[in-house]
Amino acid sequence: MEWSTVVFLGASMVSLVLLMGIIIFGTRRSNEYKEIEKTLGKKTRDIDSDTKELWIAFKKSEEEREKLVQRLQNLEAIVTSEAWESIQKGDESDHIKIHLQEQEKDELSDIEKAGKLAKRVR
Template sequence: MEWSTVIFLGMGMFSLVMLITVIIFGTRKSSEMKALENMLAEKTKLLNSDTNALRKALIKSEEEKEQILHRLQNLEAIVTSEAWEFKKGGDDQRIQLDLHDDELQEMSDSDKAAKMAKQVR
């Protein structure tokens, strides 16, 4: 065998080994990247569901805030009115703020406050 043939075959074998190494390395990296991609997809789904839950909680909180603010305004109107002072003072001239018994059973506290606020305004 000539030296050129031996060198050519040696270089060919070396190139083949390097090519196989690159393929194996690439396959491993590809599988690692797929695993990472799957993990990130799961985390993204969890984050999206958490974000949606927080949005719903925020909307509910805003609605509750509006209800509380409305009720507070009604209560402020009641306690700052002259009618409330007359009712608490026991004067004979007091304005009628009492609700009928059947109304009391049907209404919530916030509805009662709203009705009394309308009467004193």
């Protein structure tokens, strides 16, 4: 064999080894990136489901807060009205009695009863 052929074949072998190394390295990196992508996708789905659960809980707490605010306003109206009436009458006793009608349905919740009483007082 001639000297130029040996050099050409040697250079070709070195190039082939380098090319194979690049392909193997690229394949490994590609697999690593795919694993990272799968992990991030799973974590993103978990975060999305947690976010939805938190949003639902937030909405429920807001609705309950609104109900409590309405109930508090009704109770304030009742107490204020009864206290004002007792002051006007000159009866400043510590115990103000509120007489509810016994005809009210037992099915009504405390919130509905307070709302009806507040409407009657206003």
